[in-house]
Amino acid sequence: MNNRTPPARPCRCPADAQATSGDLVVTGHTPTCPNRGPRRYLFTVAGEEHIGTLADYARHWEQALLGDLTSLSDHLIAGDAVYRVEVKDGGVDHEGWRHIALTVEHETVLLAIAASDDLADAPTDAFCWVCGDEGHLPRPSCLDT
Secondary structure (H helix, E strand, O other), X not given: OOEOOOXXXXXXXXXXXXXXEOOEEEEOXXXXXXXXXXXXXXXXXOOEEEXXXXXXXXXXXXXXXXXXXXOEOOEEEEOOEEEEOEEEXXXXXXXXXXXXXXXXXXXXXXXXXXXXXXXXXOOOOOEOOOOOOEOXXXXXXXXXX
8 A cells, every 4th residue: 555645735724723624623624725635535435445435434433433333444535646544542431432533534433332342343344444453443442442
């Protein structure tokens, strides 16, 4: 897989600027910047190709985490560039919600998932792209490693 360095941004937005688009937070662009996104990606869900935003991918990722999907690509394709999705665990809050951020370059989707140890494992031929183990898809305990 090629992980390419993105080209220099063609705008003059401050690095700490943020723009939101639905569930998606794009850093490095102001809300009025024409480059604020969201970018559209190609990814596979259960062996079928899909085109959508990082927020669309995040909805499928959550389904995979909860055991409702048997496979989901661990990378997104935009144009001729391939991007790996970075997963960061924000921990569990006092109300029992696990906060997870999925990030690709300057785009981030924030998820809140009920923290639970009773999530079903995927079929034994599944692969977890978070912890690298076979036999399950990503689950909250994988984010603790």
